[in-house]
Amino acid sequence: MAGPPRAVAVLRHAVRSGLLESTRPVLVACSGGADSVALAAALAFEGRAFGVRIGGVTVDHGLQAGSAERAEGTAELLRGLDLTPVLVRTAEVGAEGGPEGAARAARYAALADAARECDARVALAHTLDDQAETVLLGLGRGSGPRSVAGMVEERETDGVTWWRPLLAVRRSTARQACADQDLPVWEDPWNADPAYTRARLRSEVLPLLEDVLGGGVAPALARTAAMLREDLDALDALAATAPRPSRLPAADVAHLPPALRRRVLRLWLRDHGVPDLQAVHLDAVDALVARWKGQGRVDLPGGAGVVRASGRLVLQPPDGRGGAPRNPADEIEEPSP
Template sequence: MTHRPSLDPVVAAVRLAVRRGLASVPDGSRIVVGLSGGADSLALTAATVFESARRGIRVVAITVDHGLQEGSEDAAEAARDAAEALGAAARVVRVEVRGAGGPEAAARDARYRALRDAARVEGAAAILTGHTLDDQAETVLLGLARGSGAASLQGMAAASDLDGMPLLRPLLTVPRETTRAACAAEGLTPWDDPHNADARFARVRVRERVLPVLEAELGPGVAEALARTAEQLREDAAAFEEMIDETIEDIVEHAEAGIAVSVAALAANPPALRHRIIRHVVAAEFGESLTRVQTLEVARLVTDWAGQGPIDLPACRAARVGGRVVFTAR
């Protein structure tokens, strides 16, 4: 009897996560994997090729070269070669990084645009990225620092939408140490991006300084706890969204150059739901997000009305008109 070598547990863990993540992808389709060459995306690519083979899914690995550092072209080509060696189709896409929000945000936006465009060209059913449990924990901590409420603490969803294209993050339950161990177990050599150790970036400082201090002072498992918190908040947010959908049709009506909400109906709702309705109305009608301060100012038109005038908001203005709060375009 032929002895089959046992599968390394870390490789099995990554493959299982990918198998679950691919559950919504039809057999015989095509998918795009974002491959930076780092341990997370390399382990993701290896597991995705393995899991896709049995279902006739074609894997196309896309490496985005941002051109932000010397040697990025060589690193991108090495990542492409590694993907091809694993059995994936692969290509490098070079992008120009520019825009507001700092280099991190601009690079991220350029990367997602490149992945979206590549997926459309390929006719892909989904895009996969290698975000891990540790990335999720970092995202939650950064959201906490911004102080922008539960929405920023929800972290990244395992499945979301990128301009009409399904975006899957199957490794959100997998620690970073597991992806690196999986690469070692499979004889894969990941690329270590120098930017991942550059303390100019807030995410790097969270990774290298903040999380280790929390682990040392509070005990192990902080990253897992933060990821669980994000998951619970997403569940809460989904429940709120259902409540808003059920409520909003009865309390919102169209007004000239805008939309109006019943004061009595807003007042009858608890603050958390009232504030979400206000934010939802502005986002849906005018495409803008309100800050906490702006939301509370609009809520005062309902709960603390003393004849105050209109409130200027991003792209719109809110005013108390009789028994309604009216939002009009500015």
């Protein structure tokens, strides 16, 4: 007896291990595009085989004409695949972060609400090609090694599990799987709009790199991300073992390699409730340890601050009470010559 077409088999194989590892219900985030439709079909098939309940959710951003009708059409497609429940959510898209960032934030908020409502993990259809684009974006923006390390297959944020089973699957394979199963797909015009950075990476930059470097660029970028992620995870694990008392002795961390020291400092600040740390804040706190010249207070997000006093880093809360020395003029440590 002949098996399914190759592309269909690849998609089903990609989701199988995740269903074996957990029987928790899954909600497929589906836009109606080829990647997410192929993922929904694969999960519908494998979910029946493994006894895992598979539902679907589509988000109407309200940013394009006919978006509500399109969302309902996608929901009907998911119902035709026997997914249950099938949810349609409306996103409240703001303005912060630009059009792409605002739409993404609104979409994830809507998906998170649906996941909590159904007590399910969310399956996202990001492919190897999406991973390569993410790595290039991180490189181009200089936004740090974590961004260059790309997306992870599974991550929990605020109680919601995000699962990306297709990170090793090419976009072309997902498209072929839809064609092989006669599944209708929607071509989002924004994906080809040169006004959006990711669209230009997809249509211009990656094809040019493939031509110049002789092919294989997207898989190479994905491999690089995976190797970098292993290194970063090892450093994070080492940093997590370091003691982080409320008043952190500078000498305890000064001797650490910079990559490890900064991680310890970040964890120390997060332990004490400092939110939304950016590189500029962490660099200034690190300077209190590694480049001590008598600097004053380092202001942090949320109104807190850090000072160096008597050889220790001291976190001052937003109202200035509890963490500061009684007499800063007397107790702030003098810099070394």
